[in-house]
Amino acid sequence: MPKVNMKQGKRWTSSHRLLKLKNKNVFLRTNRVVEKVLFHQNFEAYGIQYLHLGKSYRVKASRGIILSAGVIGTPKILLLSGIGPKTHLDKLNIPTKVNLPVGDNLQDHITTGLDLILLNQTLGIGIEQMLSPFSVFEYFLYGTGPWTTGGCEVLAFVNTDSTDVNRDTQPDLQFMVMPLGINEDIGVHLRHLMGISDYTWNNYFSYLNQMKAMTILPILLHPKSRGTVRLRDANVNSLPIIDPGYLTEQEDIEVLLKGINLIKKLINSRSMEKLGAKLNTNIFPGCENFKFDSKAYWECYVRHLTITSYHPVGTCKMGHEQDVSAVVNYDFQVKGTNNLYVIDASVMPTITSGNVNGAVLMLAEMASDIIRSKDFFSRKKCSVIEIFVSKDFC
Structure with a gap:
């Protein structure tokens, strides 16, 4: 199923269908x-x-x-x-x-690799294009233009298990290609959506403010790690305690490392070279003791920068x-x-x-x-x- 269903340039979900049905036996109470x-x-x-x-x-x-x-x-x-x-x-x-x-x-599906790819040119869907009056005109009049983007432009599915004789049967990684990074708005809004702390922003992402970034996210499709949901107390207004248990199984880390290796191969492809693509070599905070691009460094990186895909x-x-x-x-x-x-x-x-x-x-x-x-x-x-x-x- 597509990442986002679009109708006339707008996101379309099952709730839109429900509201249009107007069934007499359906009463919505908020x-x-x-x-x-x-x-x-x-x-x-x-x-x-x-x-x-x-x-x-x-x-x-x-x-x-x-x-x-x-x-x-x-x-x-x-x-x-x-x-x-x-x-x-x-x-x-x-x-x-x-x-x-x-x-x-x-x-849950988890992922890593935010702003891992740097470019020497824009891909035509940055903050400048979003704020352009022409983009507003295109969207409201024709349902076209940069405002119609679902954020993710390309999806790919890969089975990285070299021992699987039926490698086409079940993928273990999904790649989401996004034509910009969270540094696009210079830390105003996007980073807060991703839960990036001030410390991490100031010591890693802020260095990219004058550069164009894009992201190819390797998404772990079949995590072995398991988490729990528990009550904090018997008060209905209290938020539950969510322990996602991310990366508690080493195998999950190994699959994400394979995803990063595939991203590095993509960067070296002819098409990406035309965009001036290169790897972000800034050292992630907390991983300074590891040699950049070593397996130990990338494992440290994954443990520090893994986020949910909200699945x-x-x-x-x-x-x-x-x-x-x-x-x-x-x-x-x-x-x-x-x-x-x-x-x-x-x-x-x-x-x-x-x-x-x-x-x-x-x-x-x-x-x-x-x-x-x-x-x-x-x-x-x-x-x-x-x-x-x-x-x-x-």
């Missing part, structure tokens, strides 16, 4: 914070309790509750509701309703009923409960070989069919509209 799921007899979900403007309210459901709060939000709601590791809930004085490994198995999955893992590491079954239902479902990236047992958005949309379509079929068999009847929209069980 500025609400879910406190917990409500249960009968500690297993039958019948509603939720939420906060709005400092007051608690309850909403009941006759057929089921679906949690789609994401890889961080969904486990937080389940834990606050008493569904999760008993040892963790006991520490917070939250009564355990179902002992499940909620919040475990956190996986977390796995904190409410799907599996069969006997799988003790699973939180939901193959019907998307939280184990040990009834009428409680999870439908988001948190159910994915392992991460995809690329962006997760398309996989999540597919899971949502599957889950909707499963839940509607279960509802049909429980009621033994269909509404008039269901007869026309579903041929599988009506």
